[in-house]
Amino acid sequence: QKVSVEVLDHLEHLALVDFRDSEGVERLQKAIQFADQLHEVNTDGVEPMDSVLEDRCLYLREDDVTEGNCTKDLLENAREKVEEYFVAPPGNIPLPKLEERDTFLQGS
Amino acid sequence: LAPWIPVVGLEIHAQISSNSKLFSGSQVQFAAPPNSLVSFFDASLPGTLPVLNRRCVEAAVMTGLALNCSINKKSLFDRKHYFYADLPAGYQITQQRVPIAVNGSLSYSFCIDNKMSQMVTKTVRIKQIQLEQDSGKSLHDGTRSQTLVDLNRAGVGLMEVVMEPDMCCGEEAAAAVRELQLILQTLGSSQAVMAEGQLRVDANVSVHHPGEPYGVRTEVKNINSIRFLAKAVDYEIQRQIEELENGGTILNETRAFDSKLGCTVPMRDKEGKQDYRFMPEPNLPPLILYDAKSLPANMNHQQVINIDWIHERLPDLPSVKREKLVEQYGILPEHSFTLLNEDGLAEFFESVAKQTQMKPKKVIGWILNDLLSYLKQHSLTVKESPVSSFLLADLLNLLEKKEISSTAAKQVLAELWKGEGKTPLEIVKEQKLELLQDQKELEQICQAVIDEQENQ
Numbered sequence: 001q002k003v004s005v006e007v008l009d010h011l012e013h014l015a016l017v018d019f020r021d022s023e024g025v026e027r028l029q030k031a032i033q034f035a036d037q038l039h040e041v042n043t044d045g046v047e048p049m050d051s052v053l054e055d056r057c058l059y060l061r062e063d064d065v066t067e068g069n070c071t072k073d074l075l076e077n078a079r080e081k082v083e084e085y086f087v088a089p090p091g092n093i094p095l096p097k098l099e100e101r102d103t104f105l106q107g108s
Numbered sequence: 109l110a111p112w113i114p115v116v117g118l119e120i121h122a123q124i125s126s127n128s129k130l131f132s133g134s135q136v137q138f139a140a141p142p143n144s145l146v147s148f149f150d151a152s153l154p155g156t157l158p159v160l161n162r163r164c165v166e167a168a169v170m171t172g173l174a175l176n177c178s179i180n181k182k183s184l185f186d187r188k189h190y191f192y193a194d195l196p197a198g199y200q201i202t203q204q205r206v207p208i209a210v211n212g213s214l215s216y217s218f219c220i221d222n223k224m225s226q227m228v229t230k231t232v233r234i235k236q237i238q239l240e241q242d243s244g245k246s247l248h249d250g251t252r253s254q255t256l257v258d259l260n261r262a263g264v265g266l267m268e269v270v271m272e273p274d275m276c277c278g279e280e281a282a283a284a285v286r287e288l289q290l291i292l293q294t295l296g297s298s299q300a301v302m303a304e305g306q307l308r309v310d311a312n313v314s315v316h317h318p319g320e321p322y323g324v325r326t327e328v329k330n331i332n333s334i335r336f337l338a339k340a341v342d343y344e345i346q347r348q349i350e351e352l353e354n355g356g357t358i359l360n361e362t363r364a365f366d367s368k369l370g371c372t373v374p375m376r377d378k379e380g381k382q383d384y385r386f387m388p389e390p391n392l393p394p395l396i397l398y399d400a401k402s403l404p405a406n407m408n409h410q411q412v413i414n415i416d417w418i419h420e421r422l423p424d425l426p427s428v429k430r431e432k433l434v435e436q437y438g439i440l441p442e443h444s445f446t447l448l449n450e451d452g453l454a455e456f457f458e459s460v461a462k463q464t465q466m467k468p469k470k471v472i473g474w475i476l477n478d479l480l481s482y483l484k485q486h487s488l489t490v491k492e493s494p495v496s497s498f499l500l501a502d503l504l505n506l507l508e509k510k511e512i513s514s515t516a517a518k519q520v521l522a523e524l525w526k527g528e529g530k531t532p533l534e535i536v537k538e539q540k541l542e543l544l545q546d547q548k549e550l551e552q553i554c555q556a557v558i559d560e561q562e563n564q
Contacts, residue, residue, distance in 0.1 A: 010383070014189075014383055014385060015385075016191070050184075050388040051388060051390060051393065053390075053393045054393060054394060055393075056393040057393065057396075057411065058160060058392060058393045058394065058395050058396065059159060059160070059411070060160055060161075060162040060165065060410065060411055060413070061128075061133070061159045061160060061161050061162060062162060062163075062410070063126050063127045063128055063161055063162060063163035063164075064127065064128060064133065065127050065128050065133060065134070065135040066128070066133030067128075067132055067133040067134045067147035067148075067149075068133075068134035068135050068144065068145045068146055068147055069144055069145075070146070070147075070148075071141070071142075071143045071144050071146070074143055074146055074148075074151050074259075075143065077153075082254075082256055083142070084141065084142045084143055084144075085142050085143070085247070085256035085257060085258055086143070086193075086256070086257040086258075086259070087254050087255070087256060087257070088193035088246070088254065088255040088256075088257055089193075089253075089254065089255065090248065090249075090250075090253050090254060090255055091255070092191055092192065
């Protein structure tokens with residue numbers, strides 16, 4: 001079962017990944033096939049586990065102020081800043097639609 | 109034309125009242141220099157991890173208990189992914205699968221037709237309460253076509269309270285949110301001041317004909333006060349009805365309330381339906397809460413949250429306070445609502461009642477009709493009142509002892525309001541407002557008035 005172009009396009013929009021070429025898409029297909037092997041196991045009546053940490057204790061921190069006040073350090077990473085604010089474009093710049101962007105997916 | 113049934117549900121975000129953030133040790137404070145209350149974790153720098161704040165969990169448990177919820181002894185954290193400049197990690201840590209509290213209820217009351225005499229009580233089901241992170245703040249600079257981002261608010265703890273679509277109009281939604289606000293403030297779990305963004309409400313609105321399935325719903329955001337909430341909901345209900353009656357359709361969209369125009373408008377920047385790609389938060393194990401029965405023997409106190417211990421220490425909720433006021437002072441239920449609706453007014457009333465011989469049933473009239481209307485006229489809070497409970501009690505005592513008439517008492521109150529430091533007795537003497545008790549003197553005055561009338 002191949003992953004459709006619509007799904008690949010959807011993934012590129014959501015995660016801003018770039019499948020770049022047929023090799024990238026093939027890698028994704030193989031990863032899905034690999035994970036699909038899980039379906040061979042009968043899990044009826046078994047509570048799903050989402051982490052091997054599930055039995056660990058979740059540490060609770062006291063409500064004390066111990067961090068912050070490092071504006072200068074944080075802003076050092078910013079390409080653009082205005083009076084201690086980070087600068088971003090006016091809104092999200094959506095990935096152009098499939099027809100309008102230069103992607104190998106168009107050919108598929 | 110077939111009748112329409114409006115359906116209103118609410119999603120309320122209440123900022124948790126805590127010193128530090130949900131998953132980091134940076135400070136929670138309203139107005140501070142931009143990006144000064146931001147830790148490396150809040151800025152999503154690589155190599156940082158979330159560490160859960162105990163106080164935030166307690167706040168959520170208290171709130172869940174106050175709203176009659178079942179507290180989930182095991183709840184989970186998830187990541188909700190979307191891109192926005194004020195969400196540095198590209199995801200928000202929330203509780204999508206198993207939240208901390210579920211299946212509660214909230215009772216609220218309001219007056220029919222704005223008459224204080226007819227109060228209606230309704231209940232709205234609470235679907236769930238979940239813990240989640242707040243995002244930073246975006247300041248849009250239209251002229252320079254850029255957004256300025258301040259991450260001070262990023263990571264502050266929020267309780268999202270989801271109310272089922274059991275409400276039918278703006279008035280109900282407003283009353284429900286007001287009661288929730290009072291509960292949160294009583295618990296101290298959130299200060300819930302809407303003007304400071306500590307309480308944010310989104311409304312889900314749809315309409316349908318009786319017997320038919322629910323209509324398409326819209327989400328209304330950008331509601332900045334309880335008053336605007338009622339307006340926004342009612343406007344949206346009307347808009348949907350008109351649209352459908354004109355043969356149009358309702359889009360499942362997000363709309364913003366424009367308070368200046370009093371209407372809802374479609375929000376831009378919502379590119380189709382969002383896919384949040386929820387996944388378990390890999391850095392946080394499940395949150396386990398205990399009660400008296402399940403309390404583990406050998407665990408460090410500080411690492412254990414006991415639901416029963418919190419339950420025992422819940423303060424009297426507004427509904428209980430109102431009942432006690434009615435029972436103790438013989439006032440009407442409507443009065444108790446007004447007393448609790450104004451910050452400090454109930455305490456003021458009780459203080460006056462203790463200091464005067466006048467019956468509480470009479471005192472309440474002076475509090476609600478006279479004092480409160482003065483405060484409202486001058487936009488003052490009870491705390492800012494130039495007339496203290498001591499002064500008012502003093503005045504009411506004069507009235508009770510029949511040393512002045514009630515008209516005179518109102519005059520004295522007007523004078524007291526100027527806050528010039530005079531006592532009621534001093535004002536009475538100054539303005540010669542004492543009631544004459546002497547029979548003879550009264551007869552003389554009456555006779556003089558009659559004589560003058562005859563002469564004219």
